[in-house]
Amino acid sequence: MSEDGARRESSETDDQQLAAVVAKPRSQVAIESLRAEGVYDDTRSITEWTADSVAVPVTAPPQETQFREVVRQVGERRLRTLDDHLRERGWSDEEIAAAPSSWAVLGSVVLVDIGDSPRPAEVGEALLALHGEAETVLARHGISGEHREPSVEVIAGDGDTETVHTEHGTRYAMDLAEVMFxxxxxxxxxxxxxxxxxxxxxxxxxxxxxxxxxxxxxxxxxxxxxxxxxxxxxxxxxxxxxxxxxxxxxxxxxxxxxxxxxxxxxxxxxxxxxxxxxxxxxxxxxxxxxxxxxxxxxxxxxxxxxxxxxxxxxxxxxxxxxxxxxxxxxxxxxxxxxxxxxxxxxxxxxxxxxxxxxxxxxxxxx
The missing domain is CATH 3.40.50.150 (Vaccinia Virus protein VP39)
Incomplete structure (x- = not known):
């Protein structure tokens, strides 16, 4: 249901592109809820809506997930893979083959093993474009020391390494520069x-x-x-x-x-x-x-x-x-x-x- 009790919906045809506007700090919780409702549209990108909110693409107005408003999202279809984004940036097939094959979105942070990938900063920017709800990309270099402390490097975004990650309904607050996850x-x-x-x-x-x-x-x-x-x-x-x-x-x-x-x-x-x-x-x-x-x-x-x-x-x-x-x-x-x-x-x-x-x-x- 709408957070402010007011829902703005379009009465246009079914091929309209709808998005639910949610606060950035709770975007991951909202996405998980929208998936559970079956209305999250993963064929389109999550985009920034205002300084403190994002527009999450949906196939229909949510009935169970909290949101600020439902709007018509205008924009291009999502580039579906990291390869798509890197290719758009002019990467060759050989360079793309050396790019990361896996990463994790933990709240507002993307955690990635960068390996031998060329131009890590471009990989980071591509991951931010792929995951509109994220604000920082961290390259993970390993775990060491008596307290199992992570070695990470900010390669894109605003550099904030503190986040709240939601998993199966459990919320984990953490600083990924200081504790491992x-x-x-x-x-x-x-x-x-x-x-x-x-x-x-x-x-x-x-x-x-x-x-x-x-x-x-x-x-x-x-x-x-x-x-x-x-x-x-x-x-x-x-x-x-x-x-x-x-x-x-x-x-x-x-x-x-x-x-x-x-x-x-x-x-x-x-x-x-x-x-x-x-x-x-x-x-x-x-x-x-x-x-x-x-x-x-x-x-x-x-x-x-x-x-x-x-x-x-x-x-x-x-x-x-x-x-x-x-x-x-x-x-x-x-x-x-x-x-x-x-x-x-x-x-x-x-x-x-x-x-x-x-x-x-x-x-x-x-």
Whole structure:
């Protein structure tokens, strides 16, 4: 329905080009809602309407999505692909072949692995033309450091790296120049919201900005969310309030190994989520462990988990060792703790890097 109670509609023929005008900050939410209504027209471009609004193309006036007004959008049909936009800019077929093949729109920011593409600034401008709701394009160069901090570069747009991304109804506020967000984990985030039971007790050992915490809490779980990166923790707290789950999320800025003893004394968790890739690495005294390998997290997870509880263990695993290595590590840790493991499911989440997969193992621990 119209935000201001007044809808401006044209009475012209059905071949008119309609657009719903929405505020820029909520454009992604509106697009998701319009898609759900079945009226979003993805054959036309989203265009700026005023300084603080965009015109989102629709096939009919929305009935469920909030908007300011419905207008007749005059303009050319959308150039459907990045290749189209680059070709219009005079790029050769060889240059286009080196252009990025994938990217993600996160709120008002386009996040792209630029690779060896020529003229990154032109790629950025083309992506802004392709995604009218976006205002900044960031080239992603990798993740490093103890706090898993991203290395990014603004290649087009106004340079604002703070945004709010909406995914399956969950809202994530973040600064993509300071905290990581993996678009490839979208299905796994949604799965965690589907898999929990209302009021069950969950420990999210590496909560970040709330990647898994938020969908689980929105589904009714009581989540203890632990994050030691101060910037990520700030966004975690903000996102808890943004999603109205403050009564179901208990955030701690700490090392999860320091939280587990008190948590276990207060009654163990029905479910533990280990979303950090290196959390199952061998102990530091194991010669096979890389110099910076995290250790003892798996032991802490088992200490926190109630008998019959479920553990979700994420790992970056060489393709040749999927799923054998993470299962072997889990079973070895459980045996040492005097516990039995039943593997419930395995998931290949995404490609982590060349020859390495991001996987997750779901296990019941007795």
């Amino acid at each position: 993996s678009p490839g984990n979208k299905a796994e985030r949604a799965r965690m919201g589907d898999i929990v039971v209302a009021d069950e007790r969950v420990l999210d050992m590496f909560a970040g900005i709330g990647y898994f915490t938020l969908p689980m809490a929105r589904a009714g779980a009581q989540v203890t969310a632990v994050e030691r990166n101060p910037t990520a923790f700030r966004f975690l707290v903000e996102n808890v309030m943004l999603n109205d789950v403050d009564e179901r999320v208990h955030p701690y800025r700490a090392d999860c190994r320091d939280v587990v003893p008190g948590f276990a004394e207060d009654g163990r968790a029905d479910r533990v989520v280990m979303g950090y890739y290196e959390a199952s690495a061998p102990r530091a005294d194991d010669s096979r462990a890389p110099p910076d390998a995290s250790h003892e997290y798996l032991d802490s997870a088992l200490d926190a988990l109630a008998p019959g509880g479920v553990l979700h263990m994420h790992e970056a695993t060489p393709d040749a060792l999927v799923f054998d290595r993470p299962i072997e590590r889990l079973e070895a840790a459980a045996t040492e703790a005097g516990r039995d493991v039943e593997i419930l499911d395995t998931q290949r989440v995404k490609e982590y890097s060349e020859g390495v997969a991001h996987v997750v193992v779901d296990a019941r621990v007795q």
